[in-house]
Amino acid sequence: MDKMRLALVGCGGMGTRHLHGLKQLADSPFDAVELSAVCDISAANAEMAAAEAEKLLGVRPKVCTSMEAMVQQVPDLEAVDVVTDPSVHHTVVCEALDLGLHVLVEKPLAITVRACQRILDAAARNERIVSVAENFRRDPSARIVRHLIDSGAIGTPYMGMYHSLGAGNSIFITPWRHRRELGGFILDMAVHFTHMIRYQLGDFAEVYADARMVEPERQKSASMSMDYEFYKKRFAAMPERIPAAAEDTTQAIFRMENGATLNWIVGIAGHAGAHRELIMGTDGSIDGFGVRGGRITLARRDAAPLSQEDILASAEGAELSFDPLTRHLFPSGVSAGDPLVDLKLIAYELHEMAEAVRGQRTVEVDGRCGLKDVAALYAVFESWRAGGPVALSAVESCQSYAYQAEIDAALGID
Ligand SMILES: NC(=O)c1ccc[n+]([C@@H]2O[C@H](COP(=O)([O-])OP(=O)(O)OC[C@H]3O[C@@H](n4cnc5c(N)ncnc54)[C@H](O)[C@@H]3O)[C@@H](O)[C@H]2O)c1
Known part of the structure; x- marks a missing residue:
């Protein structure tokens, strides 16, 4: 299989672990991903990730601090692996989808149900794949x-x-x-x-x-x-x-x-x-x-x-x-007891994404599934706020929304 050209966006703690997951895949007969770039708003974190990637994979990826610059530097980029903190998942994922890229994103799909819906809309608008990296x-x-x-x-x-x-x-x-x-x-x-x-x-x-x-x-x-x-x-x-x-x-x-x-x-x-x-x-x-x-x-x-x-x-x-x-x-x-289990499960997610991008399969945890996971979690807080039971359908459609409304207001999600 022709390798999927991927960029890591978000080079913090879990981003580092994703690089080590790539190494697990690269060392296996299932090597299906080429790391073309790393991107982080913190230039120091991006540089650190590039050095780690070079050590692990033998090739230094391009280093970027914005996705716009990244697609110019790597015009044949196909997908991004979004591992930023959750409060920006929706902005980063939507930007990537609008740039025509497929997206693997760490859980949670996004910070609220409304932010998840934005991602679903952007994926549909651009006909791109969204896969949630749910390792468990x-x-x-x-x-x-x-x-x-x-x-x-x-x-x-x-x-x-x-x-x-x-x-x-x-x-x-x-x-x-x-x-x-x-x-x-x-x-x-x-x-x-x-x-x-x-x-x-x-x-x-x-x-x-x-x-x-x-x-x-x-x-x-x-x-x-x-x-x-x-x-x-x-x-x-x-x-x-x-x-x-x-x-x-x-x-x-x-x-x-x-x-x-x-x-x-x-x-x-x-x-x-x-x-x-x-x-x-x-x-x-x-x-x-x-x-x-x-x-x-x-x-x-x-x-x-x-x-x-x-x-x-x-x-x-x-x-x-x-x-x-x-x-x-x-x-x-x-x-x-397997000390590499964390990295092996990341390798699995990356391989699944590569196969999906090549049209060989559909992803297991798609955007809709990611939204339902987030809605089920917020149903706990919405019920607490409401002081009584709430239906999941009401949380998924944002009819039951008082708790998340404060988060959305703080982040400018309307
Ligand atoms: N599946 C798991 O087991 C697991 C474990 C840990 C973390 N996670 C998930 O991974 C994600 C990251 O968590 P973390 O602990 O690595 O966070 P972190 O704070 O260590 O790293 C986040 C990185 O994202 C960067 N960033 C922030 N905004 C950005 C933007 N707009 N563009 C590019 N980069 C940006 C930050 O500078 C930072 O380097 C979260 O969604 C978290 O839930 C999953």
Whole structure:
């Protein structure tokens, strides 16, 4: 396949990881992407990314601080990989689409439902592809859960639990994750969760929720886990304390279109944590919805629980066939414990995009799907604001909109 000519737009923390994901792909028999340029409004970040790319891939990409200049420097550019902070996803993605480029964009598709709609309109207007880089669903654990549900291994799912509550008052990765209008923590992290719940259980119908900000101030954590130069530089420059201005704790009951209900407790604040993901069906249950580097188990009455390895070795597991790239990246079908899992899933997203641009497939998470994930997340806040249940259809059409209206007003999205 002729390689897709791609530019990275947004050369921060996750942008750096996307470069390492490209390296995973370049080292595989599925090498389908050529990195032509890197672009960031911060010239220093763009330069740092170009140096990292040269080290990893052996070729220095063009370095740009605007997309307009970039398309002049690389006239045969085909696509961009947008990894900016979420508050500018809509402006950057729409500009790229209007320049005639296809777009792979990190989750969330955009900062609000209205911003997502702008992207959908620009993609339709320009007849270009938009793909959302939702890495959790590409993990083998997620594929296995989906296969088990589809094959009836747990009967009819009737109830789910998604509890991801971490204690503490640390700054979560970056200060912008504690400001609503820049992409608060709950949006940034939990849009993965709304996506995964929809992937496994189908669409949401209605939600009744509570939200609150438990920690009015955030402190720099003692250390940082990522071993990339960019993360170290960003961590060194981080202030010791910041005021928080985004909710950090949510609780909700979702009713799904298929009649199942789901109990949600998501946040990072306070003095206690709770972590459990469970899908309960009439004939069994699955621990886990699937996640990057995750492990799932299957339980059925009168039988010992099956580990992920047991499931793969069972008759039901034998019916599951991973696609060739997943087989190559995760030959055992288990990503847990693989130190490269983050980068391999990015490699997968990039390869999928290249195949879609070459007309060989459609993308898995398109703009409409990305909008639904964002709407499901904001349904939590809209319900909290409304003081009662809200229908997902009302959030998707912006009839239920009071919470997001403040974000849109702050960002000039009308
Ligand atoms: N899928 C995952 O597991 C995962 C993990 C981390 C982050 N993310 C996502 O990646 C995105 C980036 O997060 P991050 O932590 O790397 O943020 P970051 O703040 O580290 O980096 C953002 C970069 O975008 C640049 N930028 C801002 N506006 C720009 C513009 N108009 N044009 C070009 N560049 C611009 C900034 O200068 C910065 O270099 C977010 O959408 C986030 O949700 C996803």
